[in-house]
Amino acid sequence: MAITIADLVEHAVDACGERTAVLCGDRSVTYAELEQRTNRLAHHMQANGVTAGSHVGVYGRNSIELIEAMIAAYKLRAVAININYRYVENELRYLADNADLCALVYDRALAGTVASVTPDLPKLRHRIVIEDGSEAESDGVPYATALEQGSPERDFGPRSPDDHYILYTGGTTGMPKGVVWRQEDIWRALGGGVEVYTGRRLPDEWEQSRTGAENPPLVTLPIPPLIHGATQWASLRALFSGGAVVMLPDFSGHAVWDLVQRHKVNVLLISGDAMGRPMIEAVNEREYDISSVVAIASSAALFSASVKNQFLEKLPNAVLTDSIGSSETGFTGLSIAQRDGVSTVGPRVIADEDAVVIDDEGNPVAKGETGRLARRNYVPIGYYKDEKKSAEVFVTIGGERYTVPGDFACLEEDGTITLLGRGSTCVNTAGEKVYPEEVESALKAHPAVFDTLVIGIADERLGQRVAAVIAAREGDRPGLTELNEFLRERIAGYKVPRSVWFADSIRRTPSGKPDYAWAKEFAAGREPDDSVAVTAGKV
Known part of the structure; x- marks a missing residue:
């Protein structure tokens, strides 16, 4: 059983070919179309030097093409590298060099930044340009041309669960670092390979596509950019299960509710108050049909009790969850929001059974005490090309390997965990x-x-x-x-x-x-x- 990202998407293609897979603006692709387009792109990449283990940068705003580029890379056993579309020359140059990019897929609007750093990146041999309506000059291969040049056939070799997935952190405590995972481990940690609510480990790689095909498709709108791991995995989980993913290139509160109303979105992914506040104010200003929403999941940023309460007033029948985790840990725990919550600290969650709060010596803290949040099982291999930092964060405690990224937390008397924040802040x-x-x-x-x-x-x-x-x-x-x-x-x-x-x-x-x-x-x-x-x- 080779559980990889590409295999899981292909299982959904085989089970749900005629369903809509991804929507953005006025465009959409079915699973069958997604399969042909990603095969074509993968073959084009392969013909231009991308092989197993190669690193392919994806540099742009949310789009159908950006998702396709990621899947195409994984089909070749290559690795998609997330790049913040706000990066300026120095930041792009650093990340592209650190990640050893051999190819780059990017929005035409970013062509000037790409052109300025390309002479300093001898390993970057191939570039593909996504048309975004801008007129910037680029010597990269137009995306449509790349598709025309590639075969639509799925004739790739076998893959391995040891194939890598790399997620670059946002660099809030220094330069961005690439967190390296085995693909099966990240699937277990974030991709649905372990059920969030029950902790059950899925028995095989076909269960998500099989269950998805037997049920009506859910429509998911992951609002943060695809540079964010939570958005990548919300999108991939939906695709593994035959659901539809709605892409939003530019965030605003009204833009979110317009898409919810237009596409009958069922599941929203947001990043705390930074997105929650503009959204709740927008829905207070204008009337929308938001009755299709059954779940809102928040991660990666503070989601205050006051904003949660406003969402629950507007959507009393929706499940509102607040989860914690990081690039280094994957999912760690979640809580289901209740009305009139009064907590003023960070998220207080029911922790994953593999999460623990430890003291400076690596021992579990007593209830009521504060320590560092750690997680075992399905943890990353380490940081890309950074053995020193890897040794600090990925440690062995009592014969087991843990990831300890630096988040402080309190183990509450009832066994729940309250996330307090990074020690650096x-x-x-x-x-x-x-x-x-x-x-x-x-x-x-x-x-x-x-x-x-x-x-x-x-x-x-x-x-x-x-x-x-x-x-x-x-x-x-x-x-x-x-x-x-x-x-x-x-x-x-x-x-x-x-x-x-x-x-x-x-x-x-x-x-x-x-x-x-x-x-x-x-x-x-x-x-x-x-x-x-x-x-x-x-x-």
Whole structure:
């Protein structure tokens, strides 16, 4: 049994050929068409030097072609490498070189950036251009030409579950790193190979396509960009099961609900408040038929209780879940949102049976204690070309291999786990640890706060003081005194921001993750809009 991404897609093709597979804008492809197009593209890549183990960059906004390029690479036992479409020259040059790209599939709008770095990348021998309506000049092969030149036949050799899948992290704590997985392991961790709710391990590679063919297809709209692992795997899981995937190239709250109404979307994937808030405001501004939605899943970013409650009011019969995980762990745990939740910390989840919270010596912590989140079973091989970092994160504890990516968590008295955040963003104020996600969630419960990031800034008395960069709602900027009174009813006094800066908007990655480096730069360049002096003792 060779469980690979390409095999799982091909099983769905064989079972659900006439169903719609992917939709974007006014275009769609059936499973049969997806098969022919990806075979053609794979054969074209093969004729131009892409072989088993080669790395193929995918660099563009969400589109049918970007999904096809990923599948085509996997058909050849090559590896698709995700590249942030917002990258400028230096970032693209670094990642393309670090990942040893031999081929690149990219949007025409990005041709100028590609052309500027190509002379520095001798391993990058072939380029394919996706037409996106722009007129940028490119010497890459047009995507349509690549399809014309390739055979539609599925005549590839056998594949192996040891074939690699690589996901580059967003680089929030340094330059992006490529997390290397065995394909069967990542399928078990994120692709449905282990059922989320029951923990049951699927017995064979045909169960998803077989079950999908026996049931009406679900329509899934994964909203974050395909550079984000959660979107890749939400899309792939849907394709493994004969469902339809709706692609959204450019996010806005209204654009999401337009697609939901148009395509009768059943499942939405979002990244916390960064997407949830604009969406809930959009549906409050305009009437949409959203009755088809049965599930909303949030991952990768903070999803505050206030926003969850608003979604549950609009969709009282939908299942709203909040999950935790990372590029290094895959799925770790989830919670099902309830009305009137009051938690102001990060996601509190029922953990996967392979998840554990450990202390600095690698021992499981007692209930009520905080430690680092770790996961065993179905973990990555390591970081691509980074043995030192791999040894720090992928460790052996008690004879078992664990991944310990640096997330702090609390093991609650009832056995659930609350994710607190990365140690690198933790604020140490007078010896007290403050996790930004907790303060951000409390701030977002204030009606005048649209978005925020919490950071630590230098303080003579405290070492660090808690501070916040806030995007307020138009015409409704709260003062520090007002925020202080509001927050002290929700979090301990030492966690309350002592300095506040207001920004027009909060910078986040395309997948909705916080850009704390930007927040620190923003604060460093100006005086606070509101601040209080610390005169004595702990705040």
